[in-house]
Amino acid sequence: MQSAGFLLLCVPLISLLCESSKTPTGEFPESVTARSCRELLKKYGHKKDGLYYLRSKDNEVYQTYCDMSTNGGGWTLVASVHENNIHGSCTVGDRWTSQQGSSSYHPAGDGSWSNKVLFGTAEAATNDDYKNPGYYDIKAKDIAVWHVHNDNELEFWKVASVLRYHTNSNFLTPFGGNLYHFFKKYHLQYGIGTCNDRGISVPIVYDIGSDMRVNELYGESVRADFDTGYVTFRVFNNYQEAYAMCSGVRPKGCYAQYYCIGGGGYFPNTFCSDFAYLNANNGATNGYGASKEIINAAVFIFYR
Amino acid sequence: MQSAGFLLLCVPLISLLCESSKTPTGEFPESVTARSCRELLKKYGHKKDGLYYLRSKDNEVYQTYCDMSTNGGGWTLVASVHENNIHGSCTVGDRWTSQQGSSSYHPAGDGSWSNKVLFGTAEAATNDDYKNPGYYDIKAKDIAVWHVHNDNELEFWKVASVLRYHTNSNFLTPFGGNLYHFFKKYHLQYGIGTCNDRGISVPIVYDIGSDMRVNELYGESVRADFDTGYVTFRVFNNYQEAYAMCSGVRPKGCYAQYYCIGGGGYFPNTFCSDFAYLNANNGATNGYGASKEIINAAVFIFYR
């Protein structure tokens, strides 16, 4: 009798409680709930660097890398700008500029900085361009940037970076909380701005590297063209060619092509590629252009 | 004693019942079970437009957009034909024709209309080509088509469409239930048909737009070449060039290149691109070709 009574009570109860752990049909299972690495750290206590699954507001589920330790942790990898062929002029793989060649008909390029097109995987971020839903979904305040040598495997990313830094001024907040919204407002397109626009420069805190190190990473002839200790978004050179990002520096002059990356789709006077004209001097630092260390490293972008 | 008795009975029972909610190893979790938006609506009562996860017969799990309201709802977005570079002649991104240039060696093109290759994401369907497993997996009766302006974000797709319509004649049933099977039978290839073949024309019901509106969306000189109020699949022009789809119209004449999209891979006499020669008049509607509104909108294809 007792057993029977128990069963009458217990079985429906168990079913109900177990049932409640199921996700309704049509949704991704509930084990993935955090929208950012910051949430994984703060709300769920995950403190280990590595790969996690996240879920965007629109329920896009994706795997990415979380840096859970630098400066308090909670950094989400959202993008990697990787140059697959430094000699290719906006060919296949130049997703952060254009894959259509340098073309006056395609002056805004592929638009990856301001659209929701996705590519690549976290694990291959040193071998290919990478962009996940976090790029446009996460509401962030700051960014971190890592220059990680191509081919480097995930377990060595952190220690083997050529340069690592982050911002801590909440600069993203007024621009909508991420680079997607920033570039929606500040278009990347040939001819719509001039060198004097100067873009948005944000002071950086070095995690690996220094002002001196940044100078060494670019060519002698170009060092007078910038101040170190900043990251800058959306600038134009003296030919009105548009660039997305200048890592480690703030332009003073008009030679952005030698030290900025990404951008629009038309570069009639310099060179069209994800890494712009960084290779102008074939990686030698006694003239214009960037060092081999910069040219052969993918640029990782994190949000927090 | 009671407690001990309870535990002896309850614990294995609980384990068993909880266990039953687990999916066997090697399968995607059971929270995604519906094969189409129609099933999500009819069987599970989801009535809200938006993104859901579906599962194909072969257990491919994917996220896509469901229109749960138009004409009874249950429409699954399976594809988007997006023109990324109207001046590029079958270059990167022309997945619905060819990414190999216009080539006599590649007369069937990339074959996306009749193979299982996937690309893009639902969320980026106004910025890139999109094709999910539903395209070949769902057994449908009808299609709906939306022309959604490029860059439009998901929440505005429905209201901001240039043109929206659906069929209601079960036309897909005799062709195997979807466009994949249709095009398996009716090949897209240069030179294997003539303008007189006329393809399969299906009457449409407008959800946004009208016969008059369709006329306005194409150039004056080309309006005499078609009847409005239809969607047509697989036609040839006077040069035996193959086109996949003519949206809103039924060809009477032989100038399909000016108002049809997608197709084979060789267009020696006109222009090879996902949007064919719609740009012949640069978007002006006082001659041949299509309007800027058509040229700058992605073509979404839904099944039900």
Added chain:
Amino acid sequence: MQSAGFLLLCVPLISLLCESSKTPTGEFPESVTARSCRELLKKYGHKKDGLYYLRSKDNEVYQTYCDMSTNGGGWTLVASVHENNIHGSCTVGDRWTSQQGSSSYHPAGDGSWSNKVLFGTAEAATNDDYKNPGYYDIKAKDIAVWHVHNDNELEFWKVASVLRYHTNSNFLTPFGGNLYHFFKKYHLQYGIGTCNDRGISVPIVYDIGSDMRVNELYGESVRADFDTGYVTFRVFNNYQEAYAMCSGVRPKGCYAQYYCIGGGGYFPNTFCSDFAYLNANNGATNGYGASKEIINAAVFIFYR
């Protein structure tokens, strides 16, 4: 009272036990746990050929095809080398050589054999290149190879293969357990080796085919250049052009371009494509090059 006592005891217990079946936030649901088809077979008893979900050591979850019957079963499909345009010289889709044209500036090509870049899906493996995380994640001893005619649907792969074989000598073990590690060590690049290097040849066991059949699949003029009954990795021809894999054969001479596939990115003296110069004689077998049967079939690579 009894009921109340039961509830006090039972509810927390049930919650605890049910809770234990949940995956911690940030991880993929636990229903996918096996790292290879071999594990699915041996540990979980799955004996049916078909599509399953696997999970890499780094928690990358992917769907692929398992052959659960040939020679004891447990074979995981990790890659497909598919030629999308036999006339395209390292164009879009030549991911196993280069998509940048044949270029002296890009002598190692796209590097897919030795990096973690992913592409394609299992279901479309006869229509497009395919590479999943298993390629670099699984620790395997042997490989199996299937030549499956393009466009063939999954249910016919096994029976409709032109040629099928496997190795059984544990040859992968000393090279790190998979081809990723093999090619990390043995680079594919123009000019870094000679025809005399000969690569790594491994004896094969035929599942469909024979030595005679392999001979028939290549041209008459090239048969003297190899021994049948092997699969060979990383060879160079007389021009120091690098090839990844020679299927069914072991080179004796120096004409690898006619019967090997994949490789580096620079082929100044022959032809740059995923299928090398297999099409030298347009598929006729009365001279150099390979048969139409080989040219029109994707090459599937399995691990066990």
